[in-house]
Amino acid sequence: MPSPLPRDPIAQARDQWIAHGWGAEADSMAAITAIMRTASIFLQRADAILKPHGLTFARFEVLALLGFSKRGSLPMNHASQLLQVHATSLTNSVDRLEATGLVRRIPHPTDGRTRLLELSGEGKRVLFNARQDLNEQLFSNSGMPEADARTLFQILSRFRHSQGDFL
Amino acid sequence: MPSPLPRDPIAQARDQWIAHGWGAEADSMAAITAIMRTASIFLQRADAILKPHGLTFARFEVLALLGFSKRGSLPMNHASQLLQVHATSLTNSVDRLEATGLVRRIPHPTDGRTRLLELSGEGKRVLFNARQDLNEQLFSNSGMPEADARTLFQILSRFRHSQGDFL
Numbered sequence: 001m002p003s004p005l006p007r008d009p010i011a012q013a014r015d016q017w018i019a020h021g022w023g024a025e026a027d028s029m030a031a032i033t034a035i036m037r038t039a040s041i042f043l044q045r046a047d048a049i050l051k052p053h054g055l056t057f058a059r060f061e062v063l064a065l066l067g068f069s070k071r072g073s074l075p076m077n078h079a080s081q082l083l084q085v086h087a088t089s090l091t092n093s094v095d096r097l098e099a100t101g102l103v104r105r106i107p108h109p110t111d112g113r114t115r116l117l118e119l120s121g122e123g124k125r126v127l128f129n130a131r132q133d134l135n136e137q138l139f140s141n142s143g144m145p146e147a148d149a150r151t152l153f154q155i156l157s158r159f160r161h162s163q164g165d166f167l
Numbered sequence: 168m169p170s171p172l173p174r175d176p177i178a179q180a181r182d183q184w185i186a187h188g189w190g191a192e193a194d195s196m197a198a199i200t201a202i203m204r205t206a207s208i209f210l211q212r213a214d215a216i217l218k219p220h221g222l223t224f225a226r227f228e229v230l231a232l233l234g235f236s237k238r239g240s241l242p243m244n245h246a247s248q249l250l251q252v253h254a255t256s257l258t259n260s261v262d263r264l265e266a267t268g269l270v271r272r273i274p275h276p277t278d279g280r281t282r283l284l285e286l287s288g289e290g291k292r293v294l295f296n297a298r299q300d301l302n303e304q305l306f307s308n309s310g311m312p313e314a315d316a317r318t319l320f321q322i323l324s325r326f327r328h329s330q331g332d333f334l
Contacts, residue, residue, distance in 0.1 A: 005333040008324060009249045016235045025306035031316035032209050032309060034323040036224070037251060039206030041330050042199050057203070068183045082176045084204060139192035142199060143329040148322045149198035155315045156201040157175060162310040163208050166172040 010034050042138075049137050053130040054100055058085070059093045060134070063102060063127040066119040073118040075108055084165060102126055177201050209305075216304050220297040221267055225252070226260045227301070230269060230294040233286040240285040242275055251332060269293055 010033050017026035046057040055063070061083055066072060074082075080090040094117060097103040102123035105115045119127070142149065160166070177200050184193040213224040222230070228250055233239060241249075247257040261284060264270040269290035272282045286294070309316065327333070 004331050005248060008327070008333040009251065010320075010327075011324070012249075013231070013235070014320075022302055022306075025302045027313055027316045027320065028306040028309045028311065029302075031311065031320045031323070032213075032306070033228075034320055034327065035202060035209060036206050037332070038323050038326060039203050040251075041327070041332075042202060046199075061200075064180070068180070081172060082179075084176065084207075135189055135192045135196075139189075139195040139199070142195045142326075144195065144198065144322070144326045146194055148325065149194045151318065152322050153177075153194065153198045153201055155311070155319050156198075156205050157178070158315065159205060159311045160175070160177075160201065160208070164171050165204070165208075166175040 010037065042142075045138055046134065049133050050130055053126055053133070055126070055130055056093075058089070059097055059102075060127075060130055062090070062093050062097060062117075063119065063123055064131065066103065066117060067124065067127050072124075073106070073116045075111065075114045076105070076117055077114050079117055097123070177204065209309075212305055213301065216300050217297055220293055220300070222293070222297055223260075225256070226264055227294075227297055229257070229260050229264060229284075230286065230290055231298065233270065233284060234291065234294050234298075239291075240273070240283045242278065242281045243272070243284055244281050246284055264290070 010030050013033065014026045014030040017023070017029055022029075043057055046060070050056060050060055053060075062079065065079060065082055066074060076090065076094070077087070080087050083090065085093075094103060094105065098105060101120055104118045104120055106118050108114050108116050144152070177197050180200065181193045181197040184190070184196055189196075210224055213227070217223060217227055220227075229246065232246060232249055233241060243257065243261070244254070247254050250257060252260075261270060261272065265272060268287055271285045271287055273285050275281050275283050311319070
C-alpha cells in the first residue's frame with residue numbers, strides 16, 4: 001500500500017451514502033466496511049507472524065483449540081463447530097496440518113461417523129512457539145487500546161449472539 | 168453451521184488465555200478473533216445478497232467507488248488506494264467486472280503508466296440494483312443496533328488510523 005490517504009475512504013463513503021439519501025443505512029454501511037477492512041489488517045499481520053512457523057491464522061486456531069482440549073484431541077465435527085467454520089474449510093486446514101505432521105486424524109473410538117483430530121508432539125511444539133509470537137507481536141501490541149478492545153468485544157458478542165453464534 | 172453453541176467459543180478461548188497466564192493478551196486476542204468472525208458473517212451475508220447480481224462484496228465496492236467518482240472513472244492505482252486493496256486484488260476484481268461488461272479499462276489521457284477504470288451503462292444499472300438490495304437486506308437490517316454501529320466505527324477508525332490507513 002502506498003502512503004496514507006489524506007482522508008478515511010470509509011468516512012468518505014459514509015458521507016456519499018448520506019448525500020445520496022441513504023442516511024439511515026450510512027452508519028451500518030460504514031461499520032460493516034470498517035470491520036472487513038480491520039479484519040483484513042489483522043489477518044495480514046497474523047499470517048505474517050505465523051508464516052515462519054508454517055501456519056496461517058486458520059491453521060493456528062485449529063492447533064490452539066486442540067491444545068486446550070483435555071485429551072489433546074477432538075472430534076472433527078465438534079472442532080468445526082467450535083471454530084465456527086464450515087466442515088470443508090476445516091478439512092482444508094487439517095489436510096495441510098496433517099501433511100506437515102502437526103496433527104493426526106485417528107478413528108473415533110465409539111462414533112464411526114466422525115474422526116478424532118489429535119495434536120502431535122511436533123504440533124504441540126509449533127503451537128507453543130507460534131502462540132508466543134502471536135502474544136508478543138500481535139496481541140500485546142495490537143494498536144488498539146485495552147478499553148477499546150473490551151468495548152469492541154462486547155459489541156461484537158451482542159452481534160454474534162443475534163446471528164446465532166451461541167445461545 | 169449446526170445449532171448454536173451453548174457458550175461463546177471466543178469467550179471460552181479468552182478464559183483459557185487467562186488460565187494459562189496470558190491475561191495481558193486475553194482481551195486483545197478475543198477482540199481480534201471476534202473481528203475476524205464478524206467479518207466472515209458479514210461477508211457471507213453480503214456475498215449471498217450480491218450473488219443474484221453476479222457480484223461479490225469486493226466487486227461491489229469497485230462499482231460503488233466508480234459510481235461516486237465525478238466522471239464515473241478513476242485511475243486504477245487511485246482506485247486500489249481508495250479501496251485499500253493490493254493492485255493484484257483489484258486486477259482480479261476488474262478482470263471479472265470487465266468480462267461481464269460492467270466496467271471498461273481505457274487509456275489514461277495523460278499518464279501512460281496507469282489506465283482508467285470506467286463504469287459502463289450496464290455497470291451503473293447493476294450497481295443501482297445491488298446497492299438497493301444491500302441497503303435493504305444488510306445495512307438496514309444488520310443485526311447491530313445503530314448506537315453499537317457508531318461506537319464500533321469510532322473504535323475501528325482510531326485503530327485504522329494507528330495502522331496508517333489514513334492521515
